[in-house]
Amino acid sequence: MLSLQSKAIPPVSTGSIDLSFRTVILIFALALAYFCAGTFGLSLASINPSASAVWPPSGIALAAILLWGYRLWPGIVLGAFLVNFSAQESVVTALGIAAGNTFEAILGAALVSRFAHGPKLFDRTKDILKFILLAGVLATAVGATIGVITLNLGGFAHWNELSTIWLTWWLGDAVGNLTVAPLLLMWLTQPVLPVRSGQILEAAGLLVLLLLFSTLLFLNEVLSGLEYFALVPLLWAALRFGRRGAVTAAFLVSGIALWGTLGGLGPFATAEPHHDLLLLQLFMATIAMTALIVASVVSEQRRLEQRLRIKDAVSRILSETTAVTDAAPKIIKAICETSCWELGAIWIPERNSSELACADVWSLPSIDVSEFVTVTRQIKFSPAVGLPGRVWSSATPAWITDVLKDSNFPRAPVAARVGFHGAVGFPIKLDQQILGVLEFFSREIREPDDDFQEMVANIGVQLGQFIEHQRAETALRESEERSRIAQQAARWGIFDYNYVTGKNYWSPELEALYGLRPGEFEGTYESWRQRLHPEDREHAEQEMKRVLETGEYLQDFRVIWPDASVHWLFARAKVFLDAEGRPLRMLGVNVDITERRQAEEAARQNEERTRLILDTALDAVVTIDAQGSITHWNPEAEKIFGWTKAEAIGRTVSETIISSRYREAHELGLRRYAETGVGPILNKRIEIIGLHADRREFPVELAITPVVVGDQVYFSAFIRDITERKQADQRIQSLNAELQRR
Structure with a gap:
């Protein structure tokens, strides 16, 4: 059902008079309602034809201005003028009273809109208290003052009557604002929600109880003071049916109390009708204010419960x-x-x-x-x-x-x-x-x-924190997954040793490095120690003790798998201390270096074989780096050139074995190879003159081969002393020449 809240126009400015068809209809409807309610009110007037202790039109006018805006003020003027003219038959007096009634409604609506959130005032207890003060006390006091002054100026009230008339007028307007206006605002601004059968039965029971209490209290002759037992169904209505139920119940109780009082029944019935109505209005004002405040407190409590339910639901959802x-x-x-x-x-x-x-x-x-x-x-x-x-x-x-x-x-x-x-x-x-x-x-x-x-x-902030938390968890899972993959790919695992408890945590990847299945490691220092190779155990333990002094652990050691196979691991860890310098934990990694160790051993053996081959070679083998410095010098080179290995290593070939006539060409050849990667004498057998340690020159046969190791280039020269061969060639040539002369 569409609420009439859709038609609510906050009274923020007067502007020009809206003469649309809808506005005209609303103006005349308001005038009619005001006239009918005013006629009923003035029918109960006793001390003055224009002053009644019962004045529901004030509540109707206030609700209309709050709901549809200031543009309906002509309806109040028209309705008030007609009802007051029928009482006094004076145009001027009726206009003056109508002006006061209109100003009262406009002032009350303006104050409520400015300080108490307008039609939404019933959402908060403090706004209801402001409504009672501003619309129920202040605005009605202004209206009553204008009214009694108008009556006095028109000659319809004497000075000695003004205080009584003013009190009656003010009390009637105040009760109208406190009983009728909330009822209209509640029913015309709040949507009618679907109700369950249980609620219908409870509402029927409440209505029966309310009628029963009201009949006993106000339609019978009872003692004064018992009337406040009517608060029992009123409180039930507030607790179970909220603000709308409370103000409706208060209105019904007030109506029945008025009916009984007018009939001379109930606790307010005395010999003086005017006095009876004043007491009744005080009672009606009391239960109206009670209904409003209790309803507001209940409403606030329900809103709080609603917020808590939603908060709990959201928290539960996010946790699940x-x-x-x-x-x-x-x-x-x-x-x-x-x-x-x-x-x-x-x-x-x-x-x-x-x-x-x-x-x-x-x-x-x-x-x-x-x-x-x-x-x-x-x-x-x-x-x-x-x-x-x-x-x-x-x-x-x-x-x-x-x-x-x-x-x-x-x-x-x-x-x-x-x-x-x-x-x-x-x-x-x-x-x-x-x-x-x-x-x-x-x-x-x-x-x-x-x-x-x-x-x-x-909730938006809470959901934002949840999203960020999920992002962080996702990033953490991805990081852990990358770490796991990296550990598996690089064959390394994490350990965390607690010095206080003696517990030793191993990641599943680390357990695999010891030949164990996930969760198979016992988690103690001794269980780790027993898996070390016997030859490495003592040294590894010494390093483990020394780590307390250095704060860092670096160690290569062998471990024995359950299948008796031997594997090499490299361990690196850091010790964390407490404020007093005592060790708390050691966090580190083990890396499987078995393949590296095997490769190093294979390389060492290969290097040893190569050394043996070169050392037993019949030719001198000399290796230099890209700068010409000697890096290898075999025993045959010592014999040919006269330099010991210790003397030759680190020197350049230019200062040791190359004749001065070739040194410039040698330096040029090294630079050219560094720039172009080409050497004209590489991988060729040539004959040149070598230089002995005693500085004598002799012929040698030379073959140079480049060797690339990593990003370094080396040159290995295989050199043979051909002095005897050259001498033999010379003798042969001499013999041939002598034979030719003969």
Whole structure:
């Protein structure tokens, strides 16, 4: 059912008189209601035809201005003039009283709107107290003052009667504002929600009890003081049916009390009718204020309970889910079902995009809004566009009373077809970062609700923290997974030894390095010690003790697997101390270096074989680096060149074995090879002149081969002394020459 709250116009400015057809109808309806209620009130007047202790028109006028705005003031003037003219038959006096009645309603509405949130005043106890003071006391006092002055100036009241007339007038207006205005505001601004059969039965029982108490107290001859037993059904109404139930019950009790008093029954019936009505009005004012305050307290308590239920539901949902995609629809459902919203959606920024996309949407199963749901899932919003976009860009909540009248709501056509009006959006925040937007829709035209906005804003922050927590957990899982993969790929594992408890934690990857299955390690120092190779155990333990002095542990050792195979591990760890310097824990890693050790051993053996080959070679073998420094010098080189190995290593070949005639060419050749990678004499057999340690020259045969080790280039020269061969060649040549001469 659409609430008449959709027609509420906050009285913020008078402006020009709106003479639309609807306004004219409202003006005349107000005038008629005022006239009828005023006629009833003046029929009870006793001390003056224009002053009645019962004046419901004041409440009607106040409610009308609060609901539909100042533009209805002509209706008050017209109704008040007619009813007062019928009493005094003086145009001037009737106009003066009508002016006072109108000013009273406008003043009361203005004060309530300014200081007590207007028609929403019943949401808070402090606003109700302001309403009682401003509309029930202050505004009515002004109206009563204008009224009695007008009567006096018109000659319809003497000075000695003014105080009594003023009190009667003021009390009648005050009770009208406190009983009639809340009743109208409650029923015309709050939506009528579906009720269960149990609530209907309870309401019927309450009505029976209220009629029973009221009949016994006000329609019989009873002693004064018993009338306050009528508060029993009133409190029941407030506790079980809230503000609307409380003010309705108060109105019914007041009506029955008035009926009984006028009939000479009840605790207020005495010999003086005027005195009876004054006492009755005091009673009516008391129960009206009691009803309003109790209803407000109950309402605030229910709102608090509602917020706690939603908060508990959200906390439970977030604790039971691990992803925002799972939590979002449940949270939206909880908020909608508890706060009377028909549809909710959550919007999340797309990755690598400047648009919002709908992550999930939920709607009441009892309504068909599938078209709106489809559009919501498909549409995307840029910053400041649509309700989600404006919340995203402003980082603040946005409330739309009616989306059909909002110029920045692209889904308005489909919203109109499914009947949506009220909407609100809230940011999902983490500090100053906006992680998403919550959005809710209602088929009612809904005015902003501060409590709801505060509650959902807190939920937005809570959801933002949940999203950030999930992101952190995801990042942690990914980091742990990368660490696990890295440990498996690099064959390393983590250990954490606690000096206080003696417990030793091993990661599953570390257990694998010891040939164990996950969880098979006993977790003690002794169990680790027993797995060490006997030849390495003592040294490893010494290093473990020395780590308390150095704070760091670096060690290579062998371990024996359950299958008796031997594996090499490298351990590195750091010791953490407490404030007094005592060791708390040692955290470190073990790395499987078995393959490296095997490779090193193979390389060592290969190097040893190569050394033996080179050392036993018949030729001199000399190796130099790219700078010409000697790095290898075999025994045959010692014999040929006269330099010992210790003397030759580290020297350059230019200063040891190359004749001065070749040194420049040698240096040039090294530079050319470094630049081009080409050497004209490499991998060729040539004959040159060598230089002995005693500085004598002799012929040698030379073959140079480049060797690349890592990023270094070496040159190995295989050298043979050909002095004897050259001498033999010379003798042969001499013999041949002598034979030719003969």
